[in-house]
Amino acid sequence: MVLKTGQSFAGGKLIKVVFPQTNIILKRQRVRVVSGSVLLREYGCQMSFRNNWEPEGVFVCLWPLNPFVMNVQQSYNLWSAQYDTNKNRTRDLEARVLRSTLQNIPVNNCLEIGCGTGKNTEWLVSQAARVTAVDLSEGMLDVARSKIASARVEFRQADITQDWDFGAGDYDLVTFSLVLEHIEHLEPVFREAAQALVPGGYVYVGELHPFKQYTGTKARFDTEQGRQEVPCFNHHISDFLQAAEVNGLELVQLEEHFDDDDRTTIPRVVTFLMRKR
Numbered sequence: 649m650v651l652k653t654g655q656s657f658a659g660g661k662l663i664k665v666v667f668p669q670t671n672i673i674l675k676r677q678r679v680r681v682v683s684g685s686v687l688l689r690e691y692g693c694q695m696s697f698r699n700n701w702e703p704e705g706v707f708v709c710l711w712p713l714n715p716f717v718m719n720v721q722q723s724y725n726l727w728s729a730q731y732d733t734n735k736n737r738t739r740d741l742e743a744r745v746l747r748s749t750l751q752n753i754p755v756n757n758c759l760e761i762g763c764g765t766g767k768n769t770e771w772l773v774s775q776a777a778r779v780t781a782v783d784l785s786e787g788m789l790d791v792a793r794s795k796i797a798s799a800r801v802e803f804r805q806a807d808i809t810q811d812w813d814f815g816a817g818d819y820d821l822v823t824f825s826l827v828l829e830h831i832e833h834l835e836p837v838f839r840e841a842a843q844a845l846v847p848g849g850y851v852y853v854g855e856l857h858p859f860k861q862y863t864g865t866k867a868r869f870d871t872e873q874g875r876q877e878v879p880c881f882n883h884h885i886s887d888f889l890q891a892a893e894v895n896g897l898e899l900v901q902l903e904e905h906f907d908d909d910d911r912t913t914i915p916r917v918v919t920f921l922m923r924k925r
């Protein structure tokens with residue numbers, strides 16, 4: 649079968665495409681032939697095949713992996729312009745459960761990790777005397793800064809996979825909202841969080857539930873070039889618990905949260921509340 653320029657293929661058959669640089673294998677992609685090569689719309693990637701068309705074959709990418717495959721920082725810089733206005737059930741549910749989980753916990757000094765556009769910063773500063781709000785993406789931070797003008801909030805640009813310099817033993821609450829799915833290794837991050845806390849201080853984690861991840865849900869947004877997926881890692885419930893335990897953080901509460909409170913469905917968000925011994 650040879651497709652002609654502009655012709656679409658909806659992906660009924662298995663199409664196996666291997667990127668030799670990464671061993672990424674794409675299956676059942678929608679493809680469009682452009683002058684003998686194929687545009688993989690999802691990845692904005694143009695590829696040329698050894699033969700014109702090999703529907704069951706293994707195709708080799710002759711171009712370097714395309715510039716539209718972005719790292720986490722680039723992705724959020726781009727997403728920042730539409731993050732607040734996109735429909736996003738995970739973002740909205742996590743906002744609600746953070747507030748209900750933390751509403752009765754007295755907080756003086758809060759460290760918010762992965763503050764993004766400030767969805768939770770606004771509420772945290774209403775509860776705490778001071779908030780240090782950290783994020784990797786200047787684009788996300790710019791939106792947050794434009795919304796929150798409080799002198800009690802300090803925004804910091806930093807990569808939390810590097811050593812933290814936000815202050816040791818200074819905080820009575822460290823929060824992570826929808827950020828740990830972008831972090832490959834949990835243990836060093838929990839170690840830094842534990843060091844940032846006073847004894848008896850709390851860690852709050854609100855994440856996309858791993859069950860959702862197992863079914864393929866991940867952070868993504870649409871651009872004119874196609875859908876952009878943000879690099880993500882799956883962490884199992886036990887991974888969070890073990891990373892906390894080895895760093896002296898005791899589990900206080902673990903809750904699962906469902907769309908429309910419907911407990912017959914797969915939970916969307918998991919929250920952990922932990923306390924430093």
Ligand SMILES: C[S@@+](CC[C@H](N)C(=O)[O-])C[C@H]1O[C@@H](n2cnc3c(N)ncnc32)[C@H](O)[C@@H]1O
Pocket residue numbers: 720721724739742761762763764765766767768782783784785788806807808809824825826827830831867
């Ligand atoms: C899905 S957004 C969540 C933003 C906000 N917490 C919320 O719930 O709306 C994830 C955020 O984590 C940030 N992030 C990802 N990796 C990070 C890293 N290594 N260091 C600091 N921030 C990071 C991203 O820049 C992004 O703003």
